[in-house]
Amino acid sequence: DAGITQSPRHKVTETGTPVTLRCHQTENHRYMYWYRQDPGHGLRLIHYSYGVKDTDKGEVSDGYSVSRSKTEDFLLTLESATSSQTSVYFCAISDGKGQETQYFGPGTRLLVL
Amino acid sequence: AQSVTQLGSHVSVSEGALVLLRCNYSSSVPPYLFWYVQYPNQGLQLLLKYTSAATLVKGINGFEAEFKKSETSFHLTKPSAHMSDAAEYFCAVSDTGTYKYIFGTGTRLKVLA
Numbered sequence: 693d694a695g696i697t698q699s700p701r702h703k704v705t706e707t708g709t710p711v712t713l714r715c716h717q718t719e720n721h722r723y724m725y726w727y728r729q730d731p732g733h734g735l736r737l738i739h740y741s742y743g744v745k746d747t748d749k750g751e752v753s754d755g756y757s758v759s760r761s762k763t764e765d766f767l768l769t770l771e772s773a774t775s776s777q778t779s780v781y782f783c784a785i786s787d788g789k790g791q792e793t794q795y796f797g798p799g800t801r802l803l804v805l
Numbered sequence: 806a807q808s809v810t811q812l813g814s815h816v817s818v819s820e821g822a823l824v825l826l827r828c829n830y831s832s833s834v835p836p837y838l839f840w841y842v843q844y845p846n847q848g849l850q851l852l853l854k855y856t857s858a859a860t861l862v863k864g865i866n867g868f869e870a871e872f873k874k875s876e877t878s879f880h881l882t883k884p885s886a887h888m889s890d891a892a893e894y895f896c897a898v899s900d901t902g903t904y905k906y907i908f909g910t911g912t913r914l915k916v917l918a
Contacts (some may be wrong), residue, residue: 710872723904732814733848734908742904749894750905782848790905791837791856794846 696797698783700729704803711770713800714779715783718788725784725794726758727749728777735782741766773804807832809898811909819917820904824868824911831877838879839872839897839906849895856877866890891916898917 695718705711715724725744727735737750739758747758755777755788757769770777783797812827830836837856841849853864853916859873866889870881893913897906 725904727908732910734910735906736908737905740904752835784849786904789902790899791854793839793851793854794906796841796850799846 696785698781698797698800700800701798702801704805705773706805707774708772709722711716711802711804713730713768713781713783713802715766715768716786717766717785717798719785719787719795720763721785721787721795722763723786723788723792726756726766727782727784728752728779729799730779738768738781746779758793773802775804778802778804779793807836807898807900807906807907809896809909811912812911813893813912815913816842817914817917818914820888821885824881824886824890824914826894826896826914827854827878828879828881828909830896830898831899834902835898837899838870838872840868840879840881841895841897842866842895843893843895843911845892851854852881852894857907883914884887886914886916888916888918890914 697716698711699714725740726738741747741760781800784794786792786794808831810829839854840852854860855872863869896909
């Protein structure tokens, strides 16, 4: 497996609280991504980063923000968690565009009550 | 805009039978295509990818897929199913110059003894 860790692996939180998920890589890959996985939807891109401090929105970015202050870390923040953000969150990394493989972390299971 | 359609959210096959998982894409430019496998409570693992070098692509665990431009398809096959193939399979598309993958909604494969 590519050197990708996600923390926490499981989290239960209450509606309205802020939540931060962390993705850490040891591969020195330039590109990092946050996806959410929901039944019937596959994986949907939330935000991605193409370098330190360079980020952009994906298809389901509302309610989420990201930061990348170091190559190895990509943080996803739910500013005020809602029940609709209950999901499994995956981080991915790649070393380029297009044909380059994205490698996935083990996921974080988030439950918002 | 790119899109991916996976026909059949659930597929059941008997052990030893042919596995066929369908993926059709919509792309205005030559695409890059990927198949990933996800075992329970794990991240996604790359099975194989098409990057225009050859239309028949061989991957891990005995899987292969054939790119058919005329049919806009990239179906995944394995001649003989094994119990360990039970998992969820995702098709994804990307193209030159983009960081983004578009994922299909997934097909859950069940292998019957």
